[in-house]
Amino acid sequence: DTEVTQTPKHLVMGMTNKKSLKCEQHMGHRAMYWYKQKAKKPPELMFVYSYEKLSINESVPSRFSPECPNSSLLNLHLHALQPEDSALYLCASSPRPLRASNEQYFGPGTRLTVT
């Protein structure tokens, strides 16, 4: 299995809702990432988990809360989002944390719209 899966594919939520994005990989990768991507822009790093521990938080607002229940799963909990948070949210994984081979495998993303 060489893919990263993400659910849901699309999500529309109001500013008072709470929702979660899910990401799963079965490649045995020990680093997992959340990125945010706006149209015609590069992916913007949000969080990095290395060996199931949060290693990087790119000063992301607390309305985004990551969770890594185990080495295969990564969640992003969303609460009280703003319309400007509408974007494509990408999950990625890599075999080892960045110090070694670090090509990243991206999932298809969740297209989030905040109304």
Add this chain to the structure above:
Amino acid sequence: GQQVMQIPQYQHVQEGEDFTTYCNSSTTLSNIQWYKQRPGGHPVFLIQLVKSGEVKKQKRLTFQFGEAKKNSSLHITATQTTDVGTYFCAGLRTSYDKVIFGPGTSLSVIP
């Protein structure tokens, strides 16, 4: 902060023409990766360059890493419509903490 820049931002070519995108970092990189994102898709890893002056080829694609490890290029020979997409370079900082994506070059191929 560290920046990774790419030129051009957009490139429109006739099918069969060559294409090159350039990536430049403000500081020395540990390595550089290239990704391709098709319209409506997600980034797909193409290659990683680690050594100074390294050149790698994948069929019609040629990747180079500069001697100073601050710049890189991707050259596509005889473009095809399947090459359409945005090409991102991504540099790993020497502190090994994270990868910095360039803004990307969007390639359109006119049949």
